Amino acid sequence: MRTLLKIVSLAVVALLATVGCQSRTDRTDGGGVLLSIADFDGLPVTVSASNGPFDIEEIQVQSVAKDPESATSSLMNVELESYQVTYARADTGSQVPPTLVEHIFGVVPVNGRTTIKNPPFLRFDQLNNLPLKDLVDFGYERATGSQVIRLTVGIRFFGRTLSGKKVDSAPAYFTIDVVP
Numbered sequence: 469m470r471t472l473l474k475i476v477s478l479a480v481v482a483l484l485a486t487v488g489c490q491s492r493t494d495r496t497d498g499g500g501v502l503l504s505i506a507d508f509d510g511l512p513v514t515v516s517a518s519n520g521p522f523d524i525e526e527i528q529v530q531s532v533a534k535d536p537e538s539a540t541s542s543l544m545n546v547e548l549e550s551y552q553v554t555y556a557r558a559d560t561g562s563q564v565p566p567t568l569v570e571h572i573f574g575v576v577p578v579n580g581r582t583t584i585k586n587p588p589f590l591r592f593d594q595l596n597n598l599p600l601k602d603l604v605d606f607g608y609e610r611a612t613g614s615q616v617i618r619l620t621v622g623i624r625f626f627g628r629t630l631s632g633k634k635v636d637s638a639p640a641y642f643t644i645d646v647v648p
């Protein structure tokens with residue numbers, strides 16, 4: 469009887485462990501492909517906080533098979549879901565605009581590219597918050613006294629392979645000066 473109880477207990481634990489695990493977890497698996505930002509065109513160097521919002525002329529996103537020697541299939545194509553823009557100060561200031569997350573759609577074929585036209589990187593949500601709001605309202609940033617805010621902008625894409633594996637690109641960075 470004790471042996472039967474132990475076997476049943478182990479079976480229940482194994483069943484719970486199996487049910488608790490999902491093939492789609494919250495980690496980024498990649499599904500056999502790597503997603504990367506291949507090229508930027510039309511990056512601004514200086515923007516005026518009074519004239520926003522701002523976008524990038526175009527970005528090329530590519531998907532590359534992790535193992536170029538193995539067979540690929542359309543299940544490795546990546547459906548783009550969103551991109552995220554983060555900001556870091558490249559000057560003496562410490563305040564940064566809030567992160568921008570935009571939902572997008574499109575497919576990047578395995579070992580192929582797709583072009584995204586005019587994705588915004590600074591919207592009114594960023595321009596209407598400190599520190600950029602100071603440039604619009606006062607002509608300078610009150611915390612530093614500077615009339616120029618230098619930002620390092622990072623952009624990263626997120627998607628899923630058609631087989632359901634999460635994929636994301638490494639961030640790509642560029643620097644801009646924001647003036648009143």
